[in-house]
Amino acid sequence: MKDLNIVFAGFGGQGVLFAGKVTAYAGLLADKEISWLPSYGPEMRGGTANCSVCISDRPIGSPLVTNPNVLVAMNLPSLDKFVDAVEPGGVIILDSALIDKKVERTDVSVFYIPSSALAEKEEVRGLSNMILLGKLFSQVCTSGDWAFCTDEILDAAIQKCIPPRKADMLGVNRKAIALGAQQ
Amino acid sequence: MAIVFQKPKVLTDAPMHYCPGCTHGIVHRLVAQAIEELGVEGKTVGVASVGCSVMCYDYFSCDMVQAPHGRAQAVATGLKRARPENVIFTYQGDGDLAAIGTAETVHAATRGENITVIFINNAIYGMTGGQMAPTSLPGQITQTTPYGRDVNTAGYPVKVCEMLSTLDGVAFAQRVTVNNVKNVNMARKAIKKAFQNQLDGKGYSIVEVLSTCPTNWGLSPVEALKWLEENMLPYYPLGVYKDVEEGVKVK
Amino acid sequence: MKVLMKGNEALAQAAISAGCRHFFGYPITPQTELAAYMSKQMPKIGGTYLQAESEIAAINMVLGASAAGIRAMTSSSSPGISLKGEGISYMAGSDLPAVIINVQRGGPGLGGIQPSQADYWQATKALGHGDFQILVFAPSTVQEMVDLVSKAFDKADEYRMPAMILADGMLGQMMEPVSLPEEGEKKLPEKPWAASGHQGKRTHNIINSLYLTPDKLEALVRERYARYETVKEKEQLCEEYLTDDADLILVAYGASSRVVRSAVNKAREKGLKAGLIRPITLWPFPVNALQKAASHAKAMLAVEMSMGQMVDDVRLAINCKLPVHFYGRTGGMIPTPAQVLEQIEKLI
Secondary structure: OEEEEEEEEEEEEHHHHHHHHHHHHHHHHHEEEEEEEEEHHHHOOOOOOEEEEEEOOOOOOOOOOOOOEEEOOOHHHHHHHHHHOOOOOOOOEOOOOOOOOOOOOOOOOEEEEEEEHHHHOOOOOOHHHHHHHHHHHHHOOOOOOOOOOOHHHHHHHHHHHOOHHHHHHHHHHHHHHHHHHHO | OOOOOOOOOOOOOOOOOOOOOOOOOHHHHHHHHHHHHOOHHHEEEEEEOOOOOHHHOOOOOOEEEEEOOOOOOHHHHHHHHHHOOEEEEEEEEEEHHHHHOHHHHHHHOOOOOEEEEEEEEEOEOOOOOEEOOOOOOOOOHHHHHHHHOOOOHHHEEEEOOHHHHOOOOEEEEEEEEEEOHHHHHHHHHHHHHHHHHHHHOOOOEEEEEEOHHHHHHOHHHHHHHHHHOOOOHOOOOOOOOOOOOOOOOOO | OOEEEEHEEEEEEEEHOOOOOEEEEEEOOOOOHHHHHHHHHHHHHHOOEEEEOOOOHHHHHHHHHHHHOOEEEEEEEHHHHHHHHHHHHHHOOOOEEEEEEEEOOOOOOOOOOOOOOHHHHHHHHHOOOOOOOOEEEOOOOOHHHHHHHHHHHHHHHHHHOOOEEEEEEHHHHHHEEOOOOOOOOOOOOOOOOOOOOOOOOOOOOEEEOOOOOOOHHHHHHHHHHHHHHHHHHOOEEEEEEEEOOOEEEEOOOOHHHHHHHHHHHHHHOOOOEEEEEEOOEEOOOOOOHHHHHHHHOOOEEEEEOOOOOOOOOHHHOOOOOOEEEEEEEEOOOOOHHHHHEEEEEEEE
């Protein structure tokens, strides 16, 4: 695989850290080298939050991603902050229901997914992050140059990341991911 | 020859360095006596604080740890949590316990650490040569209050037993003195009780002993006892400030 | 089986696996997950988690617990470590082992909460008053955090001295796969010197750092320094990466060494002969490896998340035999591989 460096960014509470964790776990289960680094501090209480996930065949150097191959943006400030940092040829996946703006760059592939609206409509409330994750995996993580895992591994990663006391959430998370994959 | 008097075995043979007329020696003896009578020397660990009594680790025959200034009760907390079966006591002066170590004192007390605290209040810093202590009396002349302690600028003395008796974690707080035989006997009982409480798992017990410092007060030993009676006893009333067993909360 | 763990949590679990059952701490970002992990796990295994009233109290509780002869730990971040300095000096002076974790953040003062390496001097040279050293280990991955905690406890006991894990906010907060040590009762060393109660079977033990007679104090400090010489001889640790043919040796530890490794890889792709020496022990500093490298390299470049602290030790280690350059970011800024590569390109 080609080295994959992802930034997940959004508001605190949208689940960007969790989406990153599922991705990192999928990397672990796929026997890759991985790292997960969150922004931390006051931003976790409602400000902008983001995390860097690196997946590679080689040991990870700096876990801080400054030029991602893939950006998952869940709000406008996050898109504005990272859009120019995405490497040429990279991918941007964004929540078009919350981000009323088109990406002007032409050297990246952009996927506009109205994930927060879909989450409401399809009764997977609060799982906008998992819808975008579904798209990330179908588009990037399971096919193409950056592919490092399979749908089965992703499902195993979700099971690892959902704590036993929230086991009843597994079904809706799977549904949200499937929904994202279809977009 | 019949032995009519001997020191407790819990005191070593090391000659004490205390000044003539200083009451540390009496209190050391009472502490040693309590440990001996309760038969717990083998599982007792004492914590020496910084001040005149810093070298008490040489005088008590149980295991001893010397703590940084003010931190004796934090060190005692570590010792007790590590080995709850052991008997842990601290021996601290007023500068150590009520100035630099106030936070450690208040929080060990409010946690109800099951330890025994022996607190020597002689209203002065002895080791460093007679500076104002948190317990120096209003108007008291010391090296650093040459015009007398002015409460407008230096504040008021800290009344430790009164303060700690307001905390729910405290099991026992009593103020005693050792100026005469009757009071020495009262102090002996209080100290033994503070150790017995620990063995019974009752929690934090403190005995405040009003003491003399003839050297730094600039008085003879006899005059020093008189000064204590006339000045300290009215400001720091003797008595039990808290005893969970007796149901006394605040005097 | 590897698990995904945050550095802070891995440090805590590693301590538990190393037989530590007593943790005393005080909340501070970015190390708080460590204390939270301890507060959750310790009650389940009959251990002690105690949230102290201050960093000062916490280190002195560690002093007491260590004096009692058991394995104890505290953790904090930079401003809190300053407060612990007093207790660490007393522990060094009393020959007490313990493990202290510093998950560094930017300073001075309250500074910031982002990753930093500006406490190098504090850890290796000036943690408290008096002549003393402590062991300082600098992990660069979450796995290494686990491995070094165990080593730190063992070496602290072996040499009867405090040991520090000098991490930073990046390592504390990041998750990586780790293999945790096997659970099980670890055989811990006997501590006949401990103040654990003599049970009438020996004379009393005294844990003390006060010696009013100068010749006695000097003799004790000299004895301790003789032990330090053994430590310097036997315990230097570092990793060498592509150093054999390197013209430029980069020296970096902890988080910044990860950035440097990426930069060295990029330099090699461009045909530039750069290599990395990564100190794993900061005290003792890996002088031997640096001296060896100095015999064939042309220059060195220290990269730190500070204004330049370890760089002094690099110069001392090689006795200024080669030019030693410095590149650093501070205040919570993390250098990028591109920035380090730019420095490499300037120097080769």
